[in-house]
Each structure stands twice: as structure tokens, then as C-alpha cells.
Amino acid sequence: MSDVRARAQRARLASGLLGRASLERRNEALRRAAAGLREARPALLAANAEDLTRARALLDAGELDASAYQRLKLDAPKVEEMARGLEALASLPDPLGRVDLHRLLDEGLVLERLTVPLGVLAVIFESRPDAAVQIGALAIKSGNAALLKGGAEATGSVGVLVGLLRAALAASGLPEDTLQLLHGRAEVDTVLGLDQDVDLVIPRGSSSLVRSIQARTRIPVLGHAEGICHLYLDAAADPAMAVALVRDGKLQYPSACNAVETVLVHRDRAADLLPALVADLRPRGVELRGCPRCLALDPSLAAATDADWDTEYGAPVLALKVVDDLDGALAHIRRHGSGHTEGIVTGDPEAAARFLAEVDAAGVYHNASTRFADGYRYGFGAEVGISTSRIHARGPVGLEGLVTVKYLLRGHGQCVADYTGPQARSFRHEDL
Amino acid sequence: MSDVRARAQRARLASGLLGRASLERRNEALRRAAAGLREARPALLAANAEDLTRARALLDAGELDASAYQRLKLDAPKVEEMARGLEALASLPDPLGRVDLHRLLDEGLVLERLTVPLGVLAVIFESRPDAAVQIGALAIKSGNAALLKGGAEATGSVGVLVGLLRAALAASGLPEDTLQLLHGRAEVDTVLGLDQDVDLVIPRGSSSLVRSIQARTRIPVLGHAEGICHLYLDAAADPAMAVALVRDGKLQYPSACNAVETVLVHRDRAADLLPALVADLRPRGVELRGCPRCLALDPSLAAATDADWDTEYGAPVLALKVVDDLDGALAHIRRHGSGHTEGIVTGDPEAAARFLAEVDAAGVYHNASTRFADGYRYGFGAEVGISTSRIHARGPVGLEGLVTVKYLLRGHGQCVADYTGPQARSFRHEDL
Numbered sequence: 001m002s003d004v005r006a007r008a009q010r011a012r013l014a015s016g017l018l019g020r021a022s023l024e025r026r027n028e029a030l031r032r033a034a035a036g037l038r039e040a041r042p043a044l045l046a047a048n049a050e051d052l053t054r055a056r057a058l059l060d061a062g063e064l065d066a067s068a069y070q071r072l073k074l075d076a077p078k079v080e081e082m083a084r085g086l087e088a089l090a091s092l093p094d095p096l097g098r099v100d101l102h103r104l105l106d107e108g109l110v111l112e113r114l115t116v117p118l119g120v121l122a123v124i125f126e127s128r129p130d131a132a133v134q135i136g137a138l139a140i141k142s143g144n145a146a147l148l149k150g151g152a153e154a155t156g157s158v159g160v161l162v163g164l165l166r167a168a169l170a171a172s173g174l175p176e177d178t179l180q181l182l183h184g185r186a187e188v189d190t191v192l193g194l195d196q197d198v199d200l201v202i203p204r205g206s207s208s209l210v211r212s213i214q215a216r217t218r219i220p221v222l223g224h225a226e227g228i229c230h231l232y233l234d235a236a237a238d239p240a241m242a243v244a245l246v247r248d249g250k251l252q253y254p255s256a257c258n259a260v261e262t263v264l265v266h267r268d269r270a271a272d273l274l275p276a277l278v279a280d281l282r283p284r285g286v287e288l289r290g291c292p293r294c295l296a297l298d299p300s301l302a303a304a305t306d307a308d309w310d311t312e313y314g315a316p317v318l319a320l321k322v323v324d325d326l327d328g329a330l331a332h333i334r335r336h337g338s339g340h341t342e343g344i345v346t347g348d349p350e351a352a353a354r355f356l357a358e359v360d361a362a363g364v365y366h367n368a369s370t371r372f373a374d375g376y377r378y379g380f381g382a383e384v385g386i387s388t389s390r391i392h393a394r395g396p397v398g399l400e401g402l403v404t405v406k407y408l409l410r411g412h413g414q415c416v417a418d419y420t421g422p423q424a425r426s427f428r429h430e431d432l
Numbered sequence: 433m434s435d436v437r438a439r440a441q442r443a444r445l446a447s448g449l450l451g452r453a454s455l456e457r458r459n460e461a462l463r464r465a466a467a468g469l470r471e472a473r474p475a476l477l478a479a480n481a482e483d484l485t486r487a488r489a490l491l492d493a494g495e496l497d498a499s500a501y502q503r504l505k506l507d508a509p510k511v512e513e514m515a516r517g518l519e520a521l522a523s524l525p526d527p528l529g530r531v532d533l534h535r536l537l538d539e540g541l542v543l544e545r546l547t548v549p550l551g552v553l554a555v556i557f558e559s560r561p562d563a564a565v566q567i568g569a570l571a572i573k574s575g576n577a578a579l580l581k582g583g584a585e586a587t588g589s590v591g592v593l594v595g596l597l598r599a600a601l602a603a604s605g606l607p608e609d610t611l612q613l614l615h616g617r618a619e620v621d622t623v624l625g626l627d628q629d630v631d632l633v634i635p636r637g638s639s640s641l642v643r644s645i646q647a648r649t650r651i652p653v654l655g656h657a658e659g660i661c662h663l664y665l666d667a668a669a670d671p672a673m674a675v676a677l678v679r680d681g682k683l684q685y686p687s688a689c690n691a692v693e694t695v696l697v698h699r700d701r702a703a704d705l706l707p708a709l710v711a712d713l714r715p716r717g718v719e720l721r722g723c724p725r726c727l728a729l730d731p732s733l734a735a736a737t738d739a740d741w742d743t744e745y746g747a748p749v750l751a752l753k754v755v756d757d758l759d760g761a762l763a764h765i766r767r768h769g770s771g772h773t774e775g776i777v778t779g780d781p782e783a784a785a786r787f788l789a790e791v792d793a794a795g796v797y798h799n800a801s802t803r804f805a806d807g808y809r810y811g812f813g814a815e816v817g818i819s820t821s822r823i824h825a826r827g828p829v830g831l832e833g834l835v836t837v838k839y840l841l842r843g844h845g846q847c848v849a850d851y852t853g854p855q856a857r858s859f860r861h862e863d864l
Contacts, residue, residue, distance in 0.1 A: 020789055103811055109800060111810060118822050119792070199822045218650060220823045241845035248847035345845075356840050357452055360551070368541060368843030377851070378543060378839070379535060379861035390550050390631045390836040391652045392824040404822040407810070408788050411800030413673035415680035419809070429811035 004190040007180055008197040011120045011145035014177035019096060019117040019143030025172055027090040029140050033168035034086040037133070040164055041079050047156035048074040048129065055127075055153045064153060067255070068127045072154055082133045092381045095142050095399035104430040106419075109411045115403040117143035119199045122182075122191045124149045124213060126205035129157035135202065136165045136179050138382055142402040147191055147198070149182040151205075192217035200402075202385060207312060222401060224388035226312050227257030227340040229370045232264040232329040232355065233273055234346035241367060242273055242345045243280045246318070248369040249343070251284060255314040257386060258341050258363075258373040262309060262319040264329045270297055270322045277320070286316045293322035309336045326351050330358055337361060339388040341373040362388055362395035436622040439612055440629035443552045443577035446609035451528060451549040451575030457604055459522040461572050465600035466518040469565070472596055473511050479588035480506040480561065487559075487585045496585060499687075500559045504586055514565045524813045527574050527831035536862040538851075541843045547835040549575035551631040554614075554623045556581045556645060558637035561589035567634065568597045568611050570816055574834040579623055579630070581614040583637075624649035632834075634817060639744060654833060656820035658744050659689030659772040661802045664696040664761040664787065665705055666778035673799060674705055674777045675712045678750070680801040681775070683716060687746040689818060690773050690795075690805040694741060694751040696761045702729055702754045709752070718748045725754035741768045758783050762790055769793060771820040773805040794820055794827035 018026065037044070055072055058064035101113035121139060123146050125131040132150055139146040150158035159181065166176040182188055191198060195218045202222050203210045210225040231249055233242045249260030265273050274297050278288060289308050290301035301320070308319040309332070323329045333342055341363035344355040352366040363373045373396060375383025380398030387393045393401040418425050450458065469476070487504055490496035533545035553571060555578050557563040564582055571578040582590035591613065598608040614620055623630060624645065633653045635642045642657040663681055665674045681692030697705050706729050710720060721740050722733035733752070740751040741764070755761045765774055773795035776787040784798040795805045805828060807815025812830030819825045825833040850857050 016790065016792065105804070105809065105811065109804075113827075116792075214650075218646075220652060238845070244845060244847055248849050252847070252849045252852070352842075356842075358448065360448065360548075361838070363839040363841060365841040366843065367845050368841045369847045371848035372537070372541075372841055372846070373839075377537065377848070377859065379537065379859065394836050395545075395839045404826050406793070407795040407805075407827045409795060409797040409800045409804055410784075410788075411798065413670070413676060413799050414804070415676055415684070415801045416803035416809070417680050417684045420684070427809065427811065 004182070004187050005194060005197060008120055008147060008191065008194050010177045011147060011180060012197065014175035015117050015119050015143060015145040017175050018140070018145065018178050021143070021174055023094040023096075025174060026140055026143070029168045029172040029174055030086045030090040030137055032171050033133075033137065033165050034083040036164045036168055037079060037083045037086070040160065041076065044079060044157065044160045045074060045076075047160045048072075051154055051156045058153065068151075068153070072127045072129065072157070074129060074157060078130065082130050085134060086137050089137050089141050089382055092141065092399065095403050100405070102432045104428055104432055105409075106414065106425065106428050109409070109414050110432070112408045112410075113405050114408065115400075116406045118402055118404050119144060120197060121146040121402070122149075122198045122201045122219070123147070124188060124201070124203050124205070124209070125151065126209060127151040127154050128204075129154045129161055131204050132158045132161045133165065135204065135384075136162065138384055138399065138402060140165070140169065140174075140178065141382075142399050144402055145178045145180075147180050147182050149188050189216070192219065195219050204385065220392060222387055222389070222393060222397065223385045224257060224338065224340060226338040227259070227386075227388075228261050228310065228312050228336060228338040229258055229341045229343070230262050230264055230329075230333050230337060231260045231343045231345065231370065232323075232326075232333070233266060233269060234326065234344055234348060234351050235266040235268050236348035236351065237266070237269060237273070237345040238347055239273060239276055243276050245343070245345055245367070245369050246277055247280055247284070248371055250281065250286060250318050251316060252369070252371050254316050256371065257312075258370050259314070260318070260370055261311065261313055262321060262336070264321050264323045264332055266329075267293070267322050267324055270294070274298055274320065281318065284316070286318050289317065289319050291321040294320045312338075326354060330355070333359055340386070341365065341370040343368065343370050362386070436614070436619050437626055437629060440552055440579060440623065440626050442609045443579060443612060444629065446607035447549050447551050447575060447577040449607050450572070450577065450610050453575070453606055455526040455528075457606060458572055458575070461600045461604040461606055462518045462522040462569055464603050465565075465569065465597050466515040468596045468600055469511060469515045469518070472592065473508065476511060476589065476592045477506060477508075479592045480504075483586055483588045490585065500583075500585070504559045504561065504589070506561060506589060510562065514562050517566060518569050521569050521573050521814055524573065524831065527835050532837070534864045536860055536864055537841075538846065538857065538860050541841070541846050542864070544840045544842075545837050546840070547832075548838045550834055550836050551576060552629060553578040553834070554581075554630045554633045554651070555579070556620060556633070556635045556637075556641070557583065558641060559583040559586050560636075561586045561593055563636050564590045564593045565597065567636065567816075568594065570814055570831065570834060572597070572601065572606075572610065573814075574831050576834055577610045577612075579612050579614050581620050621648070624651065627651050636817065652824060654819055654821070654825060654829065655817045656689060656770065656772060658770040659691070659818075660693050660742065660744050660768060660770040661690055661773045661775070662694050662696055662761075662765050662769060663692045663775045663777065663802065664755075664758075664765070665698060665701060666758065666776055666780060666783050667698040667700050668780035668783065669698070669701060669705070669777040670779055671705060671708055675708050677775065677777055677799070677801050678709055679712055679716070680803055682713065682718060682750050683748060684801070684803050686748050688803065689744075690802050691746070692750070692802055693743065693745055694753060694768070696753050696755045696764055698758075698761075699725070699754050699756055702726070706730055706752065713750065716748070718750050721749065721751045723753040726752045744770075758786060762787070765791055772818070773797065773802045775800065775802050794818070
């Protein structure tokens with residue numbers, strides 16, 4: 001306990017140094033890490049092969065699922081992709097020191113608000129070893145320290161990757177304590193209790209990981225437990241567009257958080273859109289589950305249960321429901337949506353305007369695939385995660401989710417007493 | 433429990449309606465409330481007199497402190513001040529619907545990010561009944577609903593005030609459910625557990641109130657438990673300025689969170705600055721507590737104990753400590769500061785620059801009183817509170833602390849599949 005806390009406190013000191021280091025130096029560390037990664041590729045792939053051997057045994061014993069095993073695997077193209085990701089991050093503008101308020105409070109009394117690092121992050125991720133590089137690099141760029149805990153099955157790969165990042169920091173004259181590995185669940189539990197020493201927890205993994213972390217800490221958690229996204233096919237939906245957007249939302253990457261789980265269909269369009277959806281999706285292997293009104297139209301559908309409306313399938317399964325109208329769609333989304341991304345397909349501008357205004361979610365879309373909800377697609381250059389919280393950051397979060405602000409006030413001896421009482425001076429409040 | 437939750441859910445619906453209401457209508461409600469307050473002054477003062485009678489008995493029985501009794505008291509000027517506050521808020525720009533990102537992702541695919549209400553606030557305040565009006569009005573302006581719980585001793589006054597605000601909402605065609613009173617501790621405890629239904633908790637009161645709330649909820653809390661602010665008198669401090677800034681920081685309003693609690697003095701200046709401080713502050717009734725090096729210079733000082741460095745006096749008491757140099761001051765502040773507001777007095781630009789860069793606090797000041805840390809003095813027009821958290825909002829928080837963002841994406845059927853693979857379209861990412 002006290003050891004982990006001491007490490008978190010060293011991380012804070014490291015963040016202070018890193019946050020005051022020049023952009024050039026932070027970028028140098030990222031570029032050195034990219035070069036180091038390419039050089040160390042054989043050692044990295046060897047460590048990864050050992051992880052895979054151990055994971056294979058777990059897989060065979062039924063203690064690891066096949067997708068986690070797949071995500072664990074690194075190869076030469078993935079290493080190159082990681083190296084390029086580091087270089088791309090180095091070319092992004094500095095998230096630190098941005099002045100977003102510069103105000104003359106009174107003659108010679110100048111207020112400035114600028115971005116500074118949050119401080120200390122705790123990052124808990126599952127089997128993908130590249131998450132260590134991605135989030136470690138985001139931390140370096142934004143002047144934050146990070147305590148990193150990867151999945152047990154990726155220990156060897158993550159150890160090599162974090163070692164490379166630390167070596168790049170040291171070679172650039174920056175503190176190695178910026179990135180520290182946590183070992184074992186007990187250390188994670190300790191960190192989750194350090195609400196004075198850790199500023200933000202970033203879980204990267206399944207919704208059950210996120211929920212379990214949210215339940216165990218008072219530290220703010222950036223992310224989302226669930227992405228239950230809806231696409232509402234309105235009375236005025238173009239049929240070809242409706243089918244294409246459902247197909248993209250469901251099948252382009254079914255395990256993504258921004259994939260569509262439930263399609264709501266206006267009752268006046270059920271008779272033409274349901275058959276079109278079935279004809280398009282069933283041959284592509286999508287399992288379709290319908291509400292009673294859907295089943296009345298197409299008895300070949302499986303019957304959806306109440307649980308379906310609250311399930312993130314993460315798989316080629318789609319729930320279908322007929323609603324009376326836009327209000328019915330809004331009510332369903334209010335009750336079952338997770339505040340992630342919701343879409344309407346319609347040619348009716350009024351229906352679109354109401355949907356965009358009334359749906360309360362991080363992203364609300366008109367005639368576009370929910371799969372666009374992503375930091376890269378939004379043009380942020382880097383993605384910390386997607387937040388369904390309303391506090392601090394909402395939606396896809398770029399580097400600006402890893403900074404806070406600090407107010408600087410420069411004067412020449414001004415006292416508040418001079419601005420109070422009958423002879424009070426007035427503030428000027430002029431933006432500079 | 434279920435009743436309180438149902439009320440929180442009605443509050444969310446109310447926030448939805450309020451957040452989509454025009455600025456004119458929200459401002460109309462604020463102006464009607466101001467008028468209603470002036471009209472209802474006799475009834476309000478009568479209710480307040482009854483509260484005061486009950487509070488007097490508690491005061492006499494030693495169950496209420498004198499300052500809480502004082503804060504409870506309303507009179508005609510205070511009512512006028514509240515009414516003017518409502519009108520001033522009505523004249524502020526709209527915090528909602530501000531577009532801070534407008535980007536062409538690709539031809540015909542336009543992303544927009546705009547401010548929307550957080551949703552549901554829980555506001556817990558102590559004896560000042562005017563807090564109900566202030567925070568209720570901020571909620572109306574920003575499209576948020578608020579569950580309000582005042583101190584038990586202010587029940588009558590707060591009931592009248594919230595009734596006036598609700599009547600003004602209804603008369604303006606806005607939902608009364610926007611503002612709802614909570615009764616009793618059990619309802620507060622229930623609300624603090626509703627992390628799915630309440631977005632932000634705002635405690636207004638003592639640091640023990642804030643700490644107790646932080647300890648009991650996973651909902652984000654906006655505020656600060658403590659304001660332990662330091663003023664460091666550097667080797668190059670102007671002596672008259674140093675004394676004036678200490679006097680203002682300590683005495684202009686000693687119970688404020690931005691008042692100075694500890695003065696750090698560079699060792700080379702202890703011999704001249706300590707006597708000057710003692711000569712200025714002691715006749716003004718300030719109790720001075722010094723470190724051993726201070727006592728060696730002036731044995732008439734009381735001896736500070738370790739606890740003094742971590743105490744927010746909220747009273748005319750000041751701790752004095754001699755430090756070796758700027759590094760010593762930075763180390764003391766790192767260990768004992770609460771991240772609120774810290775100041776340096778110096779004529780040395782390098783020392784000032786280091787202090788401003790290295791101190792990690794919401795406000796860092798050079799040659800200015802820490803008492804300037806305030807939303808009105810910063811020109812925000814309204815203050816929600818002062819946050820020492822790094823997440824969501826830091827420092828004095830204006831209306832922008834009560835909003836979040838929502839991304840709207842408008843297309844004409846674009847799919848993500850078109851932007852992946854070998855034939856992928858490229859994003860344009862042009863800001864509009």
C-alpha cells in the first residue's frame with residue numbers, strides 16, 4: 001500500500017517535470033520510442049510469443065476466450081503501426097499551455113487561463129499490449145504520468161513496451177517515473193483507493209471491466225461501460241439508405257461500442273423496411289430478434305425478450321422493434337440508451353431536428369452511421385477513449401481530455417479591499 | 433427511495449424541456465422571480481422570522497453557532513440584493529447552444545459540438561437561504577434541474593424562496609419540476625446514491641459538509657473541501673507590498689476559502705519582514721503563530737504546531753514560517769497546499785516565473801491578493817463555486833461548469849465502410 005502510494009507520488013513529481021518540459025522534448029521522446037520499437041522488434045515479438053504460449057494453455061483450458069487471445073498477438077505490421085502511431089502523435093499540436101482566457105481585470109492586473117496536465121492517470125487495460133504504447137504515448141504528449149496495469153496474459157509484451165517508452169523518456173532527459181507498471185490485482189485495488197494521488201482512471205477493455213472499476217473507486221473514470229446505440233428508421237426514411245446504415249452500424253465492426261444494437265422502425269414503414277432489412281442482413285449472418293409487431297409481420301424472426309433492449313451484443317445480433325412514431329422512438333431511447341451514439345434516418349427535416357435536439361447522448365446523428373463516433377474520424381488525431389459521462393469530457397476524447405486549466409494572475413500589489421466598499425475601484429474585465 | 437428516484441427522473445425530463453426552451457423564456461423566468469421576490473418580501477421575512485425564532489432557541493441551547501445564526505437572517509436589503517442577482521443573471525449570455533467545433537468531416541458530412549445542460553444537479557447547502565435562490569437561478573439559466581436541500585434551520589425561508597422560483601417557472605411556461613426541495617437527511621442520502629440519475633453534486637457550506645458529501649457519493653462533487661492558501665514573500669519582495677497583500681489576504685474576509693492561512697518568508701528577509709508583519713497585523717487583532725526560526729527572531733509569537741500548516745483557520749489567525757528559498761516555499765506548498773490559490777510576492781521575474789510554472793493549484797498569483805480568486809472578480813458574472821478538483825472544472829466556476837457538450841453529425845447516408853480498406857475515401861477534417 002505505502003509503496004504504491006509512494007510510487008503515485010513520484011509519478012506526480014514526474015508529471016510536474018514532464019508538464020514543464022518543452023514540446024520538442026516530449027515529441028523527441030515519442031520519436032525515440034518509435035525508433036526503439038522498430039529496433040527492439042525481435043525482442044518484443046519473442047516476449048509476445050512467450051505470452052502467447054502461456055495464453056494458448058489458458059485458451060485450451062477454457063480460461064481465456066478466443067478474441068482475447070487474438071488481441072494479444074503482435075506481429076511485424078502491428079509493431080510498425082504502433083511506431084507510426086507514436087510519430088503521428090509527435091506531429092500533433094501541443095495540448096499544454098493553450099491560453100483560452102486572457103483578461104485585464106484592471107489596469108496592471110492580468111488574468112490568464114492555460115492548459116496544464118491533469119497529473120497522474122491510472123490506466124487499466126485488458127489483453128491488447130498495444131494499449132500500453134498508445135496510452136503511455138498520450139500521457140507523454142500531455143505531460144501526465146501514468147500507472148499502467150495490463151492483462152496478466154500480456155505481462156511479457158507489456159513489460160518490453162513500457163521499458164521501451166521509459167528508455168525513450170530517459171534518453172530525452174525526461175523522468176522515467178512518468179510511466180510505471182503496476183503488478184497484480186492488489187496493486188490495482190490500492191491505486192483505485194488513492195483518490196488524493198490519482199486524478200483520473202482510464203479503463204480500456206470490456207464493459208464488465210469498466211463497470212467493476214467504476215464500482216470500486218471514487219476517482220473519476222473516463223470511459224463508458226456500455227454502448228447501446230439505436231438507429232431509428234423514421235416514416236420518411238430512404239429505404240436504401242436505411243438498409244445501408246443498419247448494415248454499416250451492425251456489421252462494419254460488430255464488437256465496437258458504437259455499433260448498432262437495436263433498430264427502431266416507424267410503424268408505417270415496418271411493412272417495407274423489415275423485409276428489406278431481413279433480406280440484406282440474414283445472408284450476412286446476422287441473427288435478428290424482433291418485437292411482437294415485427295414477428296406478426298415476419299414469423300421467421302426470433303422473439304426478442306425484455307433483456308434484448310438493454311443488451312450490447314458486440315456480435316452480429318440485432319434487435320428490431322416497431323414504434324408508433326418519433327415520440328415512441330425517443331421514449332425507447334430515453335429508457336434503454338446508454339448515452340453513447342443514437343441515429344435517425346429520415347428525409348424529414350423537422351423529425352431530424354427534433355431527434356437531434358431531444359435525444360440526450362454524446363452523439364446524435366442524422367443520416368450517418370453510428371460507427372463515425374470515434375476520435376480519429378472526428379479529426380482529433382488521437383483518442384483517449386469515448387466517454388458517456390456528462391462530466392469533464394463527453395463523446396470521443398482526444399488529448400484535451402487529459403488536461404485541466406490553471407489560472408495565473410499577475411499584478412503589482414493589488415488588494416481586494418480596494419475593490420469593495422463605497423470608494424471601490426471597478427473591474428475592467430477586458431479580454432486581451 | 434423510489435419516490436426520490438422518481439423525482440430525480442422527473443427532474444431529468446424537466447431539464448430536457450428547460451434546456452430546449454429559448455433563452456428569452458429562461459430569462460423571463462428569472463425576471464419574474466425577481467419581481468415575485470420583491471412582492472413577496474413581507475411573507476418571506478415573516479417565514480424567516482419564524483426560522484430565526486427556532487434558530488435562536490438552538491443558539492441558546494448551544495446547538496447552532498452564532499455565525500450560522502447570522503447567515504440565516506434575511507432583511508430588506510438582502511432581498512433586494514437577491515432580486516438584483518436574478519436580474520443580473522438574466523442579462524448574461526446564454527451558456528447553452530454554444531458551438532465550439534464545427535467541422536466538415538467529408539463532403540456533406542458535418543460535425544458540430546455544442547453546449548447542452550448537464551442534466552440534474554443535487555445542491556446541498558447550509559444555513560444561508562439565499563443560496564437556494566442563487567443556485568436555483570443558475571440552474572434555470574443553464575437548463576439544469578436541481579434537487580435542493582437547505583439547512584434544517586432555514587426550512588421556512590427556503591420553502592418560500594423555492595416556491596417563488598417554481599411559480600416564476602410555471603408562469604413562464606417552464607416545468608416546475610426543474611426545482612425540487614429535498615426534505616431530511618434520508619432523502620439526501622438517497623440522492624447521493626443515485627449516480628445514474630444525478631450528474632453533479634454541489635455542496636455549499638463548511639469544509640466538513642463538503643468532505644462528508646465527498647465521502648458518501650460516487651457522483652462527481654463540484655467544490656472544495658479546504659482552502660489552505662499560502663503567500664510566499666520572496667527574497668526580492670517589496671516590503672510595503674508584502675505587508676499589504678498579507679493584510680488583505682488574511683483580514684479582508686478571514687472566513688473566505690481564498691484567505692491566506694500561512695505566510696512563508698525567505699530567510700534573508702525574515703529579519704525585516706517579520707517585524708513589519710507583526711507591527712501591522714497584531715494591532716488589527718490577528719493571532720500570529722510562528723515556526724521555530726520565527727520564534728528565534730520574535731519570542732512574543734505563539735509557537736505553531738505541525739497541525740497549523742494543515743489548518744484552514746477561517747479566522748484572524750496566521751501561521752508564519754521561514755523557508756530557505758523558493759525551493760523551500762515550493763516544497764512546503766506541495767506538501768500542505770490544498771490546490772486552491774497560492775501567491776508569491778517578489779520583484780524578481782525569474783522567481784515569479786518559476787513559482788507560476790511550478791505550483792500546482794487552481795490559481796497561482798504574482799504580486800496580487802489571493803482574495804481575487806472569485807468568479808465575479810474574474811468577470812464570470814455568476815459563480816457556481818470554486819473547484820479544487822482537476823476534473824471537469826477548476827478554480828472559480830461560472831455557468832460553463834453547469835454544461836456539457838453533445839456532438840451532432842449530419843450526413844446523407846455515409847457509411848464507415850467507405851472510409852476503410854484499400855479503396856477508402858479520405859476524411860477532409862476542415863473546420864467551418
